[in-house]
Amino acid sequence: MADFSKPNAPRFSVDVYQNEYLPEGGRAVDAIVTVTATGGGTAGGAVTAPHLYAPGHGPSAAVVLMVDCSGSMDYPPDKMRNARDATAAAVDTLRDGVRFAVIGGTHVATEVYPGGGRLAVADATTRAQAKRALRRLSAGGGTAIGTWLRLADRLLSSADAAVRHGILLTDGRNEHESPEALTATLDACAGRFTCDARGVGTDWEVKEVTGIASALLGTADIVADPAGLTADFTRMMEQAMGKEVADVSLRLWTPVGTTVTFVKQVAPAVEDLTGRRTEAGPRSGDYPTGSWGDESRDYHVRVEVPPAGLGQEMLAARVSLVIPRPGGASLPDASGSTGAVHPPGAQGLIRAVWTDDLAASTSINPQVAHYTGQAELAQAIRQGLDLRKAGDIDGATAKLGRAVQLAGASGNADTAKLLAKVVDVVDASTGTVRLKAKVAEADEMTLETRSTKTVRVKK
Structure with a gap:
């Protein structure tokens, strides 16, 4: 393309x-x-202005934003408000000429803007209209993420766009459709568009959100504090606007x-x-x-x-x-x-x-050795957290200790900091740790969500 x-x-x-x-x-x-x-x-770097490319100067692109509007988005009340503000900021970051739509997601998917099974073309007028439509969003209903993705796929496929992208926000578990239904949807959408997925708060399922991003070749992350949504959504849209092929x-x-x-x-x-x-x-x-x-x-x-x-x-x-x-x-x-x-x-x-x-x-080639260690690090974190949840203290301690050792040896400072919120590090070089008696749910979910993030090898 x-x-x-x-x-x-x-x-x-x-x-x-x-x-x-x-x-x-x-x-x-x-x-x-x-x-x-x-x-x-400009992917990997910042887009310095919301409308960096004039129409015709960037690739043809289409973006659909899927916003969780289930009943739990009202608890606390600022969660829905922050989601509306974040989506509005993302709409502001669309460059002129990009086709876009906003979906409200509950146990069904609803076209919030522009409606009629179509995409709008971004300009000052349509961005203002979309933001007005967002102000009417309210929380109520269940969660069936597969319906949101299928509607996004239908909307995105209506445009002959070189780059097709989705941004999905949820705050809860996918309780109103079966896991098999979501898997079937992801299989149907794979290769048709890419999608970044975000979980806000701590009541969502990490494996669901990371599974969506993995299947659709996007990124996954946690926004534990809803106040951070606007900055995260803006950054995601900047990245999406930087995709060229x-x-x-x-x-x-x-x-x-x-x-x-x-x-x-x-x-x-x-x-x-x-x-x-x-x-x-x-x-x-x-x-x-x-x-x-x-x-x-x-x-x-x-x-x-x-x-x-x-x-x-x-x-x-x-x-x-x-x-x-x-x-x-x-x-x-x-x-x-x-x-x-x-x-x-x-x-x-x-x-x-x-x-x-x-x-x-x-x-052993240094690059091969480094990334073999990074892959083992991701696996050790996932296994360690699963063992911790299952009550296997010895097994969890061994796996998370190995993760601490690998993170230190490879210079993965960000992961090392996240691990230090789940275990007390006695000796990083030998992987000697003790599980913390109390761990904040947001800290555990952040470690699990970001476990696959790696650092580049030092050339």
Whole structure:
């Protein structure tokens, strides 16, 4: 969906970091693939003005804001008011020409603005109209998030937009539809639009909110104090307005006899993409990465190669980026697959070389080591909190202690601070901790929600 002739379309580069040397009989090849987009939007940096691009100067974009209006949003009363104010601030951040809508979510989804199954086009008049409509929002009813997402999908699909994005706010659990219904909705919406999800207060379910963001390749976070919603919504919309190209996929080609063990995004957050592969021609598979502006992300790729003799070498995998052309026109890529086009130069090679040099074959690449630790950190936090909730004090202490050790060793100061609100750290270097007797619910939920956030490796 990117027009690479436009000056504001991002250019992609691919860098591969690995130790290519394997011992005799070695089969597992690990690599960190850094993908960088430059010269396009402003994702990852601040948009300095609400309407940074004049109409026609940014990508065609459509955004739907989904605001929880269930009865619990009235407790405390300032929660609904803060949600209205935050949504109004997000509407103010829309650049001219972007199509948008606002949905009120309860056990059903309601079009708040503009209505009639359509999207409005952002300008001074429609932004003012939307903010007036928001003032009429009130709380009452249940929560069925799948209905909100399905309405958002219908509205977004009505626009021929390059970037389609949702922002979802909830304060409670998804009590008025089954988990299976929400899963089916997420499956139906995946790949059709991206969505950032936020939980406000402490009465919502972390796994529901993070599951929505994961399925729809967006971000998830907690806003424990409703007073922080306006700043968070403004920041989310700034990020959305910085996206320049959607539906970017990481394509992995492997030779005969080589199998893909996993493909994971490891920065800025851990996200396992292995199960999302779609076949893309002979020995090629595409892994979705969502929408991009000016930003850089890291991916951990592991493949298993057939064993070879000492001194032999092979191309273990070729990594490239594919972006659909406007209008769906298809071109063959470097491996002969059709349906997508490579940006110039966006390709990286993963190699395997068999050696009897013990030092070379046992050395772990620093990038691989760092992100292996970050993925283990995220897993240790999730397991530790689950064990804590289940009453397994010893198990929780061991897992959260390991998390403290990993956070300290990798320089993940933000996660270390969040862990220190759940455990008393005796010795970070050895992972010696004690569980705190009392933990604020907001602190535990913040740690769980942000457990997958990582720090970049120090190059």
